[in-house]
Amino acid sequence: MKKYKAMVLSCIDPRFQPKVFNYLKKKNLTGKYSSFTIAGGSIGVTAKKFKKWHSTFWENLATSIKLHKISNLIVINHNDCGAAKIVNGNNKFSTSIENKIHNQSFKIIKKKLKKKHPSIKVSFKIMKI
Numbered sequence: 001m002k003k004y005k006a007m008v009l010s011c012i013d014p015r016f017q018p019k020v021f022n023y024l025k026k027k028n029l030t031g032k033y034s035s036f037t038i039a040g041g042s043i044g045v046t047a048k049k050f051k052k053w054h055s056t057f058w059e060n061l062a063t064s065i066k067l068h069k070i071s072n073l074i075v076i077n078h079n080d081c082g083a084a085k086i087v088n089g090n091n092k093f094s095t096s097i098e099n100k101i102h103n104q105s106f107k108i109i110k111k112k113l114k115k116k117h118p119s120i121k122v123s124f125k126i127m128k129i
């Protein structure tokens with residue numbers, strides 16, 4: 001496996017932390033990634049509802065690129081995410097609605113990353129809790 005350094009963007013949900021850790025361990029990334037953990041993962045840094053958090057993420061990503069020479073951004077969201085429910089508001093919530101919310105945030109990240117840091121590779125995942 002090719003060695004690289006990454007930033008991992010993931011959610012604060014306590015149920016999810018050991019899964020993220022084990023997933024990254026399996027990918028041989030232990031000690032090679034910086035963690036940016038925020039409610040909703042990519043939802044937290046793209047949804048209008050969490051506007052104040054967006055620039056913090058992009059500034060941290062730029063810092064990690066500079067300091068840690070990362071080449072990849074790994075986005076790991078999870079199902080049954082409270083932040084997706086907050087974004088959805090009082091509307092009916094279902095798995096397909098939640099997936100749309102995750103995928104929308106992935107699109108925004110992809111677009112902004114291409115503009116701000118075109119050399120950084122990105123991958124997206126929705127993990128099952």
Ligand SMILES: [Zn+2]
Pocket residue numbers: 011012013039040041078080081082083
């Ligand atoms: Zn979550």
